[in-house]
Amino acid sequence: MKIGLSSLLFTCGRVEEAVRAASELGYEAVEIVCDLPHFGPRREPDVGKLRELIRDASLSVSVHSSFWDLNPSSFYPEVRQLTLKMVKRSAEVCKQLGGEVVVVHPGKCPAPDSPEVYGESVRSYRDFLRELVPRVRELGLKLCLENGNSKDNPCSLLPELGELAAEEGIGITLDLAHACLRYGPKNVNRIARDMKKIGNLIWHVHLHDNLGQKDDHLVPGEGKLRLSPLLECLKEMGYSSLVVAELWNPKDPWGTARRGRKALGRLF
Numbered sequence: 001m002k003i004g005l006s007s008l009l010f011t012c013g014r015v016e017e018a019v020r021a022a023s024e025l026g027y028e029a030v031e032i033v034c035d036l037p038h039f040g041p042r043r044e045p046d047v048g049k050l051r052e053l054i055r056d057a058s059l060s061v062s063v064h065s066s067f068w069d070l071n072p073s074s075f076y077p078e079v080r081q082l083t084l085k086m087v088k089r090s091a092e093v094c095k096q097l098g099g100e101v102v103v104v105h106p107g108k109c110p111a112p113d114s115p116e117v118y119g120e121s122v123r124s125y126r127d128f129l130r131e132l133v134p135r136v137r138e139l140g141l142k143l144c145l146e147n148g149n150s151k152d153n154p155c156s157l158l159p160e161l162g163e164l165a166a167e168e169g170i171g172i173t174l175d176l177a178h179a180c181l182r183y184g185p186k187n188v189n190r191i192a193r194d195m196k197k198i199g200n201l202i203w204h205v206h207l208h209d210n211l212g213q214k215d216d217h218l219v220p221g222e223g224k225l226r227l228s229p230l231l232e233c234l235k236e237m238g239y240s241s242l243v244v245a246e247l248w249n250p251k252d253p254w255g256t257a258r259r260g261r262k263a264l265g266r267l268f
Contacts, residue, residue: 002060003264004029004244005257006206008217011037012250015045016053021257023057026265030059031244032097034090035066047096054097062101062204062242065090073107073125073154080128088135095139101204101242102141103173104132106148106156113151121154122164129168136170143170144204149178149215156182158191162198171203174234175246177210177217180225185212188226192233199237206246207231207264217248219256220263231267243268 005027007018015038022030032038038045054061066086074080091102107128109121129145136143145165148156155161158172158179165172179191195202209223210216220227245264249256 001240002028002242006031006246007033009247009253019053025261031062033064034093035068051097061097061099063094064103067105071107072128073121091136103144106153125154144173146173149181158194162201165201172201173204174202175206176230177208188229205243208246219259
């Protein structure tokens with residue numbers, strides 16, 4: 001099992017700083033967030049040089065596709081097409097960086113309590129994936145759908161997301177903190193049961209903590225979530241791929257990354 005660091009933590013710095021932190025602090029991989037402020041209109045770094053930096057640091061790499069201001073399950077075809085364009089570009093960046101996994105952030109439904117509106121959001125998400133998956137396969141990459149943290153995110157419960165991933169022949173990025181928010185922090189046993197239902201589809205994992213109310217992206221152990229039983233469940237299922245520390249603290253990114261590495265070392 002490899003431990004990685006997300007560039008999300010270095011939003012107020014340069015993306016190259018995330019690579020240096022991952023290398024110097026003992027992470028084995030880095031996940032590049034292919035979105036603002038590092039990627040976007042008129043803001044793309046030299047991908048070739050970034051690849052060299054990652055390679056020289058002997059790090060594995062994955063890419064989190066664009067998601068700001070985007071929605072793969074939008075009712076508006078124009079929004080879905082823009083999202084498709086940006087996620088395809090993220091996949092191309094992953095290929096250029098020598099990565100293998102591209103993570104797709106969940107969409108958002110405007111009225112999830114309406115069966116009609118929710119159903120349309122799910123159909124829009126399926127349409128989006130049917131256009132995206134062939135391009136990702138053409139690039140020789142693995143596409144992973146991330147579980148959302150709210151009922152506003154279509155297919156945010158793990159069995160439903162697993163059904164969608166299985167239909168498209170793709171995988172899942174299991175975000176454990178998102179699952180705790182979606183199911184409720186006290187429902188660890190239910191989360192573990194649902195994890196086992198989709199076990200062979202879990203190709204990638206995001207790990208962070210929160211206080212049980214919102215997506216704080218804290219260092220594991222600095223929040224209130226019971227993560228250990230879920231990590232034990234992963235081990236029991238034989239998960240052996242990448243676990244990415246997806247942390248957030250722009251005021252102290254290096255200190256947070258350092259604490260994150262120590263926390264993940266203890267957990268694993």
